[in-house]
Amino acid sequence: MKIRRYMAKNTQEAILKVKMDLGSEALILNTKKVKKKGFLGLFSKPMIEVLAAVDEYDEQKRERDMSKAPERQSYNNSEDKTNFVEKEEKIANLENKITNIEEMLQKLYSQVKTDDNTANDQNKEGNDRQSSRTAEIFFNNLIKNEVDADIARKLIDAASARTGGKAGVNDMAAQLSGIISGLLGRPDTIKTGTEGKPTVVIFVGPTGVGKTTTLAKIAANYLLNQKKTIGLITADTYRIAAVEQLKTYAEILGIPVCVAYTPAEIKEAVSLHSDKDLVLIDTAGRSHKNKAQFEELKALISASEADEIYLVLSATTSIRNCSEILKSYSFLKDYKLIFTKTDEAPVLGIILNVRYMTGKSLSYITTGQSVPDDIETANIEKITKNLIGSYTR
Numbered sequence: 001m002k003i004r005r006y007m008a009k010n011t012q013e014a015i016l017k018v019k020m021d022l023g024s025e026a027l028i029l030n031t032k033k034v035k036k037k038g039f040l041g042l043f044s045k046p047m048i049e050v051l052a053a054v055d056e057y058d059e060q061k062r063e064r065d066m067s068k069a070p071e072r073q074s075y076n077n078s079e080d081k082t083n084f085v086e087k088e089e090k091i092a093n094l095e096n097k098i099t100n101i102e103e104m105l106q107k108l109y110s111q112v113k114t115d116d117n118t119a120n121d122q123n124k125e126g127n128d129r130q131s132s133r134t135a136e137i138f139f140n141n142l143i144k145n146e147v148d149a150d151i152a153r154k155l156i157d158a159a160s161a162r163t164g165g166k167a168g169v170n171d172m173a174a175q176l177s178g179i180i181s182g183l184l185g186r187p188d189t190i191k192t193g194t195e196g197k198p199t200v201v202i203f204v205g206p207t208g209v210g211k212t213t214t215l216a217k218i219a220a221n222y223l224l225n226q227k228k229t230i231g232l233i234t235a236d237t238y239r240i241a242a243v244e245q246l247k248t249y250a251e252i253l254g255i256p257v258c259v260a261y262t263p264a265e266i267k268e269a270v271s272l273h274s275d276k277d278l279v280l281i282d283t284a285g286r287s288h289k290n291k292a293q294f295e296e297l298k299a300l301i302s303a304s305e306a307d308e309i310y311l312v313l314s315a316t317t318s319i320r321n322c323s324e325i326l327k328s329y330s331f332l333k334d335y336k337l338i339f340t341k342t343d344e345a346p347v348l349g350i351i352l353n354v355r356y357m358t359g360k361s362l363s364y365i366t367t368g369q370s371v372p373d374d375i376e377t378a379n380i381e382k383i384t385k386n387l388i389g390s391y392t393r
């Protein structure tokens with residue numbers, strides 16, 4: 001047992017001291033009021049003296065605990081302190097890192113945005129470039145196919161506008177095909193059997209384009225395939241050979257042929273064939289440079305009271321020649337277009353050019369010398385493909 005004495009101002013303070021020193025196990029042995037000794041003691045307040053005892057074992061244990069406790073305490077304190085500082089640092093670091101990350105994200109975001117815009121711009125540029133490259137390819141094809149440059153440019157512009165920046169070759173081809181076939185229109189061929197009277201058809205055009213041959217092909221087809229009754233008239237009295245040529249075809253086909261030298265004779269010949277389904281009139285080829293011949297032709301056409309007029313043009317005609325020819329036939333109110341010798345023509349641009357320039361309907365296309373086989377109703381799809389394609393015929 002260990003005894004200790006404690007002095008305090010009051011009992012509570014004394015007990016607190018005891019407990020703090022000896023622990024809660026301490027045994028209070030005695031409490032008494034005491035006055036300080038000497039002169040000063042006379043005027044001072046009495047103090048409380050406490051005698052406390054503690055078991056040595058408890059004391060040692062307590063000291064052990066105490067010796068550990070302060071250590072632990074101080075350790076804990078310092079650790080807490082360190083931890084706190086560390087934590088503070090960590091938080092600061094984290095905050096820095098977060099700020100950095102935020103900055104990085106912001107940079108990345110604006111970078112991505114810029115990249116995105118750039119990519120969009122680049123895509124757009126790429127598309128535009130691609131689009132104009134594609135347009136150029138098709139433009140060149142049209143030019144190679146002898147489509148008039150102005151017409152080709154208009155077609156390409158229209159197709160590009162329709163593709164709306166989409167640059168695909170297929171897109172462009174599809175749009176261009178649509179535009180070209182729309183421009184070529186539906187072919188319009190001879191209509192027979194109207195109102196119980198013959199359909200009178202007259203063929204005009206430059207020399208040697210194949211008028212007589214084409215007439216023979218049509219006659220044969222209407223006779224053999226459509227079982228129509230046919231009458232022929234030749235107004236080509238410039239050459240004996242021309243009359244003979246038509247007579248030969250007429251003989252082969254077993255159909256009647258009349259020769260007309262004047263407009264009056266034409267009228268008469270037409271009335272001679274009034275029982276037929278179809279009357280076909282051949283004319284002499286006219287040079288577009290010979291104005292007098294055209295006056296004659298006008299008179300013939302007028303006298304024939306033709307229901308349908310066909311301007312026969314060779315597909316091998318040059319653009320320049322072609323526009324001069326068209327001018328010389330501009331006196332015709334209405335007519336349809338036949339293109340011959342497409343088998344000899346390297347390209348078919350003329351068909352589109354003439355159709356564009358005149359607005360007249362396409363009808364037949366001839367594809368060789370053979371009568372009656374080498375003729376067909378203009379195949380718009382085939383012509384369109386030929387015009388768009390880069391392959392040579």
Ligand SMILES: Nc1nc2c(ncn2[C@@H]2O[C@H](COP(=O)(O)OP(=O)(O)OP(=O)(O)O)[C@@H](O)[C@H]2O)c(=O)[nH]1
Pocket residue numbers: 206207208209210211212213214236242283284285286340341342343344366367368369374
């Ligand atoms: N390759 C080819 N030759 C053709 C075609 N059509 C006509 N011909 C040939 O062209 C030449 C002239 O044919 P015609 O029918 O006499 O021509 P035309 O327009 O009547 O001639 P004219 O009466 O003299 O003005 C002949 O040798 C025909 O065989 C065709 O589609 N292809």
Ligand SMILES: [Mg+2]
Pocket residue numbers: 211212213236242282283284285
């Ligand atoms: Mg002829």
